[in-house]
Amino acid sequence: MDGETFPLFPAESLFPPEPRERSEPAPGTVHVPDWLSLPEQRGLVEACRAWARPPAGLRTVRMPRGGEMSVRMLSLGWHWYPYGYARTVVDGDGAPVKPFPPELGALAVRALAEAYGPRLPEIAGAVGYRPDIGVVNHYPHGAKMGLHRDREERIDAPVVSLSLGDSCVFRLGNAETRTRPWTDLELRSGDLLVFGGPSRFAYHGVLRTVPGTADPALGLVGRLNITVRQSGLT
Numbered sequence: 001m002d003g004e005t006f007p008l009f010p011a012e013s014l015f016p017p018e019p020r021e022r023s024e025p026a027p028g029t030v031h032v033p034d035w036l037s038l039p040e041q042r043g044l045v046e047a048c049r050a051w052a053r054p055p056a057g058l059r060t061v062r063m064p065r066g067g068e069m070s071v072r073m074l075s076l077g078w079h080w081y082p083y084g085y086a087r088t089v090v091d092g093d094g095a096p097v098k099p100f101p102p103e104l105g106a107l108a109v110r111a112l113a114e115a116y117g118p119r120l121p122e123i124a125g126a127v128g129y130r131p132d133i134g135v136v137n138h139y140p141h142g143a144k145m146g147l148h149r150d151r152e153e154r155i156d157a158p159v160v161s162l163s164l165g166d167s168c169v170f171r172l173g174n175a176e177t178r179t180r181p182w183t184d185l186e187l188r189s190g191d192l193l194v195f196g197g198p199s200r201f202a203y204h205g206v207l208r209t210v211p212g213t214a215d216p217a218l219g220l221v222g223r224l225n226i227t228v229r230q231s232g233l234t
Helices: 038-052 102-122
Strands: 023-026 029-032 059-062 068-076 079-081 084-086 133-139 145-148 159-165 167-172 183-187 192-195 204-210 223-229
Touching: 023 183, 029 102, 038 068, 038 133, 038 159, 038 223, 068 079, 068 145, 102 159, 102 192, 102 223
Parallel strands: none
Antiparallel strands: 023 029, 029 192, 059 068, 068 133, 079 084, 133 223, 145 204, 159 192, 159 223, 167 183, 167 204
């Protein structure tokens, strides 16, 4: 996540050349393309750079069976580790986790209003939403994330996901198994994805990123994904 830039190469054709309009690929999941303006994206990239510095900074995650994730991660508010939360980086430098930024919480609340509109009261945990966790994933070229569920939280409030940098192929599965049915989405820099309601605990992952698709103005190598969650922890 350094300050290098890459030229904007034409991306391979991953999806049909159709207009990018907001969609609901599954009940409770809303995709809003280009939700963040370029200045907002730049601001978030700079914030991620600050959060990534030690202590409690960006780290490589080792899974319980010894494998390493290809993405690098950092947490805000509560520290995520496989598979739980703590107030310190128990699988890293042991430092206290950085505080959850209130401006990130306000952005997530605005994202829910944008995604659900008048339907917001129908979505579990959306009314009175009080996010207290930020998880930032950095995908260097070649990184991916297997299908998984965000289930360490103790509340079923929606998850807000923001994309920055390179585009990716995001797979949204079902809440029962890692097998079909699933839907593949193209997520680009500035896109908003919210999953809640029936999709809150759906399997999801990133099949691959597309190098060279980030706006050079971001000065970002690879892809950043910021997810905002409400823990239900005390």
